[in-house]
Amino acid sequence: MAMENLLIRFLVLITILFFLPKFINKFYKVPYPLTEIFLGIMLGLLVPNFFYLDDMTNILATLGIITLFVSAGIEVDIPFITKNKSFFIGNLARHVLLFAIVGLGFSIAFKMPMHESLLVSIALTTPSASYILSALNHASRKDKIWVSNKAIAGEVIALILLIILLKIENPPELLLTIAILAVLIFALPYLFKVFFKRVFSELAGTEFSFIFVIALISAYLTEYLGVHFLIGAFIAGFISRRFVTQIVKDKDYRHLTQKKGDAIIESFGFFASTFIPFYFFSIGLKIELNLLTYYNVGMAIGLAIVVSAVKIITIAIHRKVSMKESFLDGMRMGAMLLPTLVFTFVIATLLRRMAMIDDSLFAILMFYGIFTSIMGLLLPKLIIHWMEKKSKH
Numbered sequence: 001m002a003m004e005n006l007l008i009r010f011l012v013l014i015t016i017l018f019f020l021p022k023f024i025n026k027f028y029k030v031p032y033p034l035t036e037i038f039l040g041i042m043l044g045l046l047v048p049n050f051f052y053l054d055d056m057t058n059i060l061a062t063l064g065i066i067t068l069f070v071s072a073g074i075e076v077d078i079p080f081i082t083k084n085k086s087f088f089i090g091n092l093a094r095h096v097l098l099f100a101i102v103g104l105g106f107s108i109a110f111k112m113p114m115h116e117s118l119l120v121s122i123a124l125t126t127p128s129a130s131y132i133l134s135a136l137n138h139a140s141r142k143d144k145i146w147v148s149n150k151a152i153a154g155e156v157i158a159l160i161l162l163i164i165l166l167k168i169e170n171p172p173e174l175l176l177t178i179a180i181l182a183v184l185i186f187a188l189p190y191l192f193k194v195f196f197k198r199v200f201s202e203l204a205g206t207e208f209s210f211i212f213v214i215a216l217i218s219a220y221l222t223e224y225l226g227v228h229f230l231i232g233a234f235i236a237g238f239i240s241r242r243f244v245t246q247i248v249k250d251k252d253y254r255h256l257t258q259k260k261g262d263a264i265i266e267s268f269g270f271f272a273s274t275f276i277p278f279y280f281f282s283i284g285l286k287i288e289l290n291l292l293t294y295y296n297v298g299m300a301i302g303l304a305i306v307v308s309a310v311k312i313i314t315i316a317i318h319r320k321v322s323m324k325e326s327f328l329d330g331m332r333m334g335a336m337l338l339p340t341l342v343f344t345f346v347i348a349t350l351l352r353r354m355a356m357i358d359d360s361l362f363a364i365l366m367f368y369g370i371f372t373s374i375m376g377l378l379l380p381k382l383i384i385h386w387m388e389k390k391s392k393h
Contacts, residue, residue, distance in 0.1 A: 009050065013057075016043075017277040031135050033280045033341060034373060040284015053285050061282040064275030066233045068130050068342070070215045071268045073237020075129070076152055080145065087322050088153055094318050095157050099125050102307055116356045119165050123347035123365055124307050124340065126158035127151040128373070130276075131341045135377060139336070147336045158343060159234060163227045177225050184218065185235055192243040207247075207256070207264050211240045212271075230346060241265065283345050283366070291363035300367030308338050308375055328390070332383040338376035344369030 021035040043051040081088050103121035107114050129151035136144050163181070167174035196210055215236035222232030248261035315337065316330030325333075348365035351357045357365075 006056065010056065013051075013278075013281075017281055021277065031131065031373070031377065032277065033131055033134070034370070036277045036280035037284040037370060040281040041287050042284075044285040044287070045289055051285065053282060057278060057282050057285070060275055060278035062229075062279075064272065064277070064279035065342070065346070066215065066219050066229065067212075067268060067272035068276050068279070069230045069233040070212075070237035070240070071272045072129050072152060072155060073234040073239075074241045074265055074268055075133075075148065076156070076238050076241070077145075077149055080149055081153065088149075090318055090322050091150060091153060092157060094314055095125070095154055098311060098314055099157075099161065101310070110361075115165065115168065116351070119162075119347060119351060119356065120361075120365070122158050122161055122165070123344040123351075124303065124368065125154075125311065126340055126343035127154045127337045128339045128341040128343055128369075129155050130272075131339045131373060132336065132376065135339070136336070143333070143336070147333065150333075151337060154337070155234070155343070159231050162347075163231065166227050173226075177227060180225060181222070181227075181231070181235070184221065184232075185239070188214075188218065188235065188239045189242060192239060193246065196243075196247070207244070208267050208271075211236070211243070211264070211268075215240070228346070228350060237268070240268075286349075287363065287366055291359060291366075293360075293363075296360055296363040297367055299364045300371055303364065303368050304371040304375060308372060308379075311338060312379075328383060328387050332380050332387070335376060335379035335383055338379065339369075339373040341369045341373045344372070 016039060017036060020039065021030075021032040024030050024035045025032060040051075099118070099121050102124050103114070103118040106112065106120055106124070107117035110117070112120070127150070129148065132151045133144075133148050136147060139147070163177065164174065167177050192211075192214065196207075215233055218232035218236040219229035220232070222235075223229035244261045244264050248256050248258055250256075312331050312334035315334030316327050319325045319330035319333060320327055344365055348357070348362050348369075351365075352359075352362045
């Protein structure tokens with residue numbers, strides 16, 4: 001009977017998550033993640049005995065977030081970033097400055113230790129590349145390339161800062177962690193090549209499975225080091241793209257055409273889209289009734305307005321100086337980079353688990369992630385409307 005109940009729950013859950021967000025997106029243009037989060041909140045509050053966090057949901061959610069960060073690592077476009085290195089160096093400086101200002105402001109406003117405030121600042125300032133990409137359906141190709149690369153670059157900076165801040169209070173451990181991660185980054189391509197060539201090269205069709213298992217091992221290793229499994233997943237994704245590019249060109253793997261290599265890369269996106277709904281749904285389930293207070297929601301809205309304004313203005317100034325864009329056009333690009341959904345949820349959950357924040361601040365951060373994502377959806381359209389109105393006059 002217990003197994004039958006579990007299967008019924010699973011069937012109902014996948015039916016809701018796989019179809020309802022798509023219907024809502026078709027008719028109301030609401031991005032899938034927001035619908036999945038709100039479904040988690042509503043169903044968790046209305047039917048708590050049927051929709052709740054259990055091992056099954058947690059495992060599916062973890063698979064979703066791991067594959068999402070593997071995909072993010074795969075999407076890093078090194079040639080494009082290298083070609084525009086002066087712009088991205090300036091963007092790096094802008095992002096670090098914004099991170100420091102927000103961290104200092106948060107420490108003063110909430111009377112929190114600087115270390116914890118800087119970790120919260122990562123949650124408040126890091127763009128969520130996967131969500132932003134999913135919301136760029138109607139953007140031009142040029143905008144998609146710039147926004148996606150800036151978002152992914154922001155995630156890379158955030159991951160580096162996360163490693164440092166999680167270990168900063170223990171310098172020897174920090175140095176050891178950096179050394180192990182450096183070995184992982186430089187050794188993983190070699191391990192990919194050697195292990196695949198000797199064990200899996202004759203087994204056609206195992207390329208995706210091989211990369212996925214290596215990604216899970218990499219994720220586990222970084223979690224074991226105490227710096228979060230997402231870092232290992234991202235590193236594995238970054239290395240995977242290079243690995244696929246190499247084996248496609250290798251004459252020893254004639255069955256692997258360029259088309260097949262592209263399909264392997266794309267399959268991670270499809271795999272992530274299968275499991276990531278469980279992650280966002282599980283986030284909704286974590287927002288319990290006692291967290292839905294006027295104070296928490298009001299503080300989240302206030303934070304979202306202040307931090308988003310600073311982000312948009314700094315991005316607009318940077319683009320005006322470095323690319324000679326109009327200020328309004330820079331504001332439009334900045335508004336597209338507002339959503340912090342995934343990183344806010346990840347950092348908030350991590351800080352709560354480490355007892356660095358209380359339930360109220362956890363709720364504020366969760367609502368903040370949702371509000372920035374809604375603002376990132378509406379503000380670009382509003383700015384475009386202003387630009388069109390201005391051009392007519």
